[in-house]
Amino acid sequence: MIRISHQRVKCIGCNYCVEVAPSNWVMDENDGKSTLLEAKEKKGIYIAITSDDDFENNVEAASVCPVNIIKVEKI
Numbered sequence: 907m908i909r910i911s912h913q914r915v916k917c918i919g920c921n922y923c924v925e926v927a928p929s930n931w932v933m934d935e936n937d938g939k940s941t942l943l944e945a946k947e948k949k950g951i952y953i954a955i956t957s958d959d960d961f962e963n964n965v966e967a968a969s970v971c972p973v974n975i976i977k978v979e980k981i
């Protein structure tokens with residue numbers, strides 16, 4: 907399993923995470939930020955626990971995020 911985290915308040919809505927990991931990310935048209943699917947919010951950080959299959963795409967999402975607010979780790 908992997909843990910993905912998203913410091914959503916700092917998201918600038920560039921859409922890169924959605925492009926490289928569309929099974930985990932969608933854009934929220936209401937506020938123009940991305941949303942991490944199936945995430946729970948804790949102290950402003952959105953966290954999703956998901957399959958190892960999502961690891962590579964989300965490592966890429968973390969690396970392309972221009973404001974460096976995505977973290978991915980194996981758990």
Ligand code: SF4
Binds near residue numbers: 920970972975976
């Ligand atoms: S790549 Fe980063 S800044 Fe861009 S939409 Fe995703 S979380 Fe937001």
